[in-house]
Amino acid sequence: MSWPPLPAHVRSDGGTPLDEDEAAERVLARALRWIEANLEWFAPGRWEEFLPRRPFRPGPLLELLGLVRVLDRSGVVPKDAPLPSRALALAEDAASEADFERGLRRGDEFFPYHLNLVALLEVLGRPQPTLRAAGEALLAADTGGHTRPYKPVLTRTELRYFIDRGGFTAPAPLPDIGTLHRQSIAAQHPDVLQLTGSETYAFTHVLFYATDFGHHRHLLGGSEAVAELRETVRVLLGVHLARGSLDLLAELLLCDSALDDGRGSGPLVYEGWNALAGAGLPDGALPSPVHRPEVLAGLAGDKAAAYLFGTCYHTTLAAALAAAVRKRSPAAGARQPVGFPLPCADPEAIRLWALKASGASAAPASARVAWSAHLGPLLALSVQARDPDVLAEVVHAAERLGQGRRPLVRSAAALLAAWQPTHPTLQ
Template sequence: MSAIADTRSARSVEAPRLDVDAALAWLEANMAWFEPERWERHLPRRTFPGTPVLELLVLLRVLRRGNRGGDADRLAGPALEIGRSITDRPRWLEELRGGGALFPHVLWLVALIEELDSARGLVPSARFAAELAIATGAGNVNGRYRPPASALELGYVLELAGMDADQPSIPSLLAACEPHLDADHCHMSDGDIYGVTHIMFYATDFGARPAGGPDRTRTVLRLLGSCLARSDNDLTAELLACADYLGAGNHPLALHGHARLSAAQRPDGSVASLLYNARVAERATGEPGRAYAFGTCYHPTITAAMAAMAAREGTTCRE
């Protein structure tokens, strides 16, 4: 057994990994594009304009928990300014007060800002709006009428924000997601696969705790194989992070996945999504060209950096 473990450990060290420094440098150089106003000059409007910076702050939280606190702090300054500029806008305060459909996303952004910006403390107007919604039972703030994966997301966000909306526990919410996790992976759409990865993200708090319940390693690895087959860098990265959270970081398929992500990393440090088209990129110049590159590369760059960080924390395959 020790010989097998030593072999796996050696393979883990030798396997090519994404250059996290280059990925972070690209994100830092493109920080202005996380601002909703800049984004909307050339890119489609997001349902919640704060989503890109929220996703960046999730990465920075993961970096801070690992051995890259300095990198997290360097990027956090401008990212937090963008986040705070969004959370105080009347439209999103009203979304919180009314317990609207975007309540979890706005509150998630608030919770991340408060955790990562402890020097400045709470976002009082947004926190009061959310607490008012919970106290008055506005909307569906306890998630009783949400689909299971959406209810788990809300439960995770409320836990992160330190708010009690009389919602079920995370293990109970995860158990309700079992039918989604047990679905035939051969018939899963991209949206279904993102559902699997996000369920694992919320259940493990992005690798900070065990998921509990049945071992989902086999499901994650099967989905990883299918996403590698079509060179989907974004889903590959999310599934690699999940594999590490489940203890499968040294599985040969996971090692192959990390090598593929490393090979897919562009000279500027970014990682392209399936939406990226080289011919379109060649025709786009100036600011529209930079917008196109950011819009089609920012998310897989974030998730690939997250996956690489998870791998470097060290995991042991349970298969």
């Protein structure tokens, strides 16, 4: 059995719950204030004064420009406002360095990111004609073989998205985004009970590219395919909400907005936004999985600022991006707490949940709805922890809730039987 330790924010009291609109607005406002206050650290030279050099030096700037584009498109912050203008100036400076063009022309594994920075600068009104021409020539010459069918689907999907967004000419061997999506993890009916963290990141990023960060859904297939994706997203959202994995929680909230059909978000999405709203550090930053408060406590001055930035910027950007995309969601609107929260990813907390849910016959309808929404994440957590005793209790609770015939419950019960065929719950 393996239940990983939980970050401190999972067990802390997040304060009075907000409705979903208020929580998302708080996340966005605090994240943007923090990003603006720490903008200097996005410059590669400033980063490298205290932090290890990144393989793709302007990586944080590239993420920031992606946010700037969505903020502008969503009508939240126009691209000529102070924050985007300063971000674009930093990105222009990075692209003007000789090292950047040398990196572009190498055509190595970071070629797509060089191309993407050039594309985003142009999309946001800061064209780089020399670099663009170099990118076009390198694509035509198939530098690095990035478009070949033997390359991973995710990396080809990413490259195709960058090419299309930047208006580059796609090489003939590279399929369109719709075709690549159909070959990807997102369209291959992933086993939500057993997805790893890296597979979940791949899943979210495919959806980012296939929907252009929530701008459309026409490449995902019909309503049945979209509904399956939405269900997968919400189970995974619950898994990473329970674990306190704020990076993936933010990415999955973005995916949920991208797949929203206007019929409401459900209790896990409400809880997810409140978790992001309540997990921020005093200055508004959201910690990543590598952030360690005890390390930060031993630092001061610029060293502390650099550590805080390096371990928080990605999660904070992801949360701001999710909140900006949510503004375009057809079902965006105030949703209220249900009063039956998802337990954290702790075996005793889940056992207590199962005990309550197993007495569901006398519970109000709102509790049954909330508990039924929790089943998928709790089954997945128990399966991934390889904990047959907790899994058995969650399966039993599912049966008492009248959900025993759900495919996910039956899959979990089959795994339990394969692990321990003599387990008393299976007799």
